[in-house]
Amino acid sequence: MRADARLLAALALAAGALLWAVPFAWMAVASLRPGGAGAADLASLLPSGPFDLANFREAWTSGHFPLWYCNTVLLCGGILAVQCVTISLAGYAFARLRFPGRNLVFTAFLLQLMLVPPILIVPNMRTLISLGLYDTLLGVMLPYFASAFGVFLMRQTFRTIPRDYEEAAVLDGATTLQIIFRVLLPLARPGLVAFAIVSVTAHWNEFLWPLMATSSPSNQVLTVGLASFTAGAEAGSEWGVIAAGTFLVAAPLLAGFVLFQRQFVSSFTFSGIK
Amino acid sequence: MTAGLLLLPSAVFLLAFTYWPVVQVVIGSFAERGFRGATHWGFGNYARLFADPHFGQALWNNALYAAGTIVPSVGLALLFAVGLRDNTRLSAALRTLVALPLLIPLVAAAALFVFIFLPGGGLLDWYLAKLGVASHNWLGDPSLALGSIIAITVWKNTGYYMLFFLAGLAGVPQDVVDAAKIDGANAPQRFFHITLPLLGPTIGFVTVIALLNAITQVDHVIVMTQGGPSDATTLLLYYIYQQAHQNYDLGLASAATVVSVAMLAALSLVSLRTLERGIHHES
8 A cells, every 4th residue: 555655656656757758759850750741740749750950050050150159158158257356355255254244235135146137137237228238248247247146156155265265375475366367276176166166057048138239130038039039939939949949058058968967956955046 | 366367267258248247237227428429427318218118028027927827837836746655657758748848948849839829720729729719819819919929938847847846855854744744634725735835945945946037037028029019929028129229229228127137136135045045955
């Protein structure tokens, strides 16, 4: 009886997990199905050959994927590069220095975890316009150059490093900046990698803020491009092409997750907040 | 002195894009455009906002959306975590399947679900038809559309929350569980009297994140339904986007933003501690 119940629970669980994979399964099957396949089979999840890459060719040529990839990589890379500097400096200050009002300032920093840029689109767009940075990738990046989560994570990481290293460096006459970038950062690599994964995932997938902050097609990122691309393809009921386009947008991070799963999972659970 | 210089780069961007915008939006919410473009100050935007039935509808929808996404996604996440926590290959593979949606953009999820919800020939109707269920206009029927948007969100976020529960479960001391087993506690008893209470902080943390997501993510609404049909899927942030982007009514958009910032500030007050604890429950 108890064994039966256990088996039943296990089966229900496995069925649930498989159900979770259905949208991905459809994406894979539909994207590989030849373009002219009968409409009745569109929804079928059973892979039935022959397969070809026509949908991917169609998606690649009718969308601007090379441009969107470039812009997205630039966006994620630019944000991450600046964040690494700002969060290391601030993380060090909160981890090692004593100054009046430290806890208060730290709490004020953490407020950014809640007041995320999508909520503040109205005033932030005004700021971009007055800075002359509306419709530029730099403008999309600016609100993310400071990261409360990153500061928090670097503070925690620096705290785990024994002070002996810094003290030795101080005796050798190292400056604060040299201590942070030459001594501590190499030791803090796990924290930085965890942050990089969370940051890149968040900005690769973001939609509303890049949509609002840019207007010309040459500044579109993958998510914004995909949205306009699917709107066009939906009108023509080109579902296989939409599946292929969606795959092109999602594939890099999905591949990263499958290859470096342990690292991704520990980054996400370390984080909680993007 | 040194501390100030080290904090400066972060502080500049936080001031410019987090704190100052809040001040700006509060000021903007009291600025009214009068005749001949003259600005005067008052509660006019708020009066218009609270008189706008679309805004009331957006608040109500957002409350339904929050409850409708948080309860199932947190519950299912807990279920998947407890059921798939063992180290077998099968469990690891199934965990990966549940976690995958967290990696894709919400607009990509929306692109897939547009076809899943397609009336008649779409994935859901096609398979439901085999069970003899009539076809539905999942995104076009006002009584179903919000439920469909909720379904996407649950699909997208459950795996993310599961990861936190898996991390939390790893922290439940095995000897306590074993001791209860020896004392004759059955599996449900062990779960409800030991595991669940010990997971309390994780549940609180995940709920806060889920609530934050319910207030700050509307990408799927923008792509799939544009708030329709007849306002059935208009959420608070979508309402703000609509006022700012389509109606160019910045006064109304500012007043609505103040309402959502106030909600987030209230959430921060009760939960910043929870978040801070949760962020490093791994370390």
